[in-house]
Amino acid sequence: MRDQFTPYCPHCQSSSSNLSPVIEDTEHFLFSCPLKLEVWRHTLSLYISPRFTHFAYEEYLAILHLHLTFDRSSHELFPDLSVFQVFACIQQAIWSALYCQVFQHSPLISFTVILSIHRSLHLLDSQLSFDSTN
């Protein structure tokens, strides 16, 4: 149990492409780990704007601090959801996957996380639509 907690990223540590372990600082933990970054860039470019294909940590922080103003009301997917709602669903899905990895030892697979994000967005959109019709 004691050696389970290390300063190194468990994903990058077990990756065969990296020779030296990567220290898991705040940026790496929340954003820049390649598995998480793939999820961020894929989902933000899909659900917010293609400009986020190269989503950077500075933009992540801007959204996190509610500083990024971006209108997605004309988006074809879930137009009633705000940037912050989409962002929160993505963050929540990544956190859930991390929890499952740590406590249930299930691997973090970006495709699975991306699917769960779509389900979360669909559920939230349905709930908001239901609330607005009542």
Ligand SMILES: [Zn+2]
């Ligand atoms: Zn990593």
